[in-house]
Amino acid sequence: MAAMGAEAEFTDRVVIVTGAGSGIGRAAALAFARAGARVLGVGRRQEALDATARRHPGIAAFAADICADEAPDAVVQAAVDRWGGVDVLVNNAGATALMPLAEATASRIDELFRLNVTAPSLLARAALPHLRRTSGAIVNVSSTYGHRPMAHAAHYAATKSALEHLTRSWALELAPDRIRVNAVAPGPTESDALTAAGLSADMVDRIKHDEADRIPLGRRGEPEEVATWLLRLADPGSGWLTGQVLTIDGGLELL
Structure with missing residues (x-):
């Protein structure tokens, strides 16, 4: 059996990475490419x-808004057409x-679930026929707060909890097709997420400092x-691992 993480495992394999413009997505796209994969960064x-x-x-x-109606099929077709x-x-x-x-609105809740739950679901559905042919893998990115309460951001935590349950359920459903489904659940990680959420620079700095103190x-x-760990979970060398959520958070979930 090949060693987990060996570069040869990804040579000429086709990998779609969403959110590839920054943070974890950019790091993942680069890591897969350096391991020999052909990567579609979305x-x-x-x-x-x-x-x-x-x-x-x-x-x-x-470039695509993965929440748009036709986007999941277009993303997958772009990879298929190219590779x-x-x-x-x-x-x-x-x-x-x-x-x-006290500040929750239907539109904000719907928007959050559409991006964090519905879009990944429809991308997985679009990729499914191709993953069946290759006995491929799906790796979802959750959060420590997918299984840990988060005050003032309950709906965000709920979307990640949903993604973790989808991970386990898809793993069971797709096992007969030899498609593995796993997830990583990062803790607070350097990215543009807080700024993208509309927070001021001072608030972002304060949150980052407070998070570091708690970890x-x-x-x-x-x-x-x-x-x-995204690479390791996707690696065919990890072929007997499915339905797992790996928390990577410096010990935060232990508190």
């Missing part, structure tokens, strides 16, 4: 995706939203530390 911002693609010739940029199939889908794109219950290992994570 996101809404063409400029950010181009910046990712410029860092490795194995990455192709595909002939799909071996791995990394559902990384998502949004964090601070939304106390037993004393710091926030780096995107590359999460990307390492």
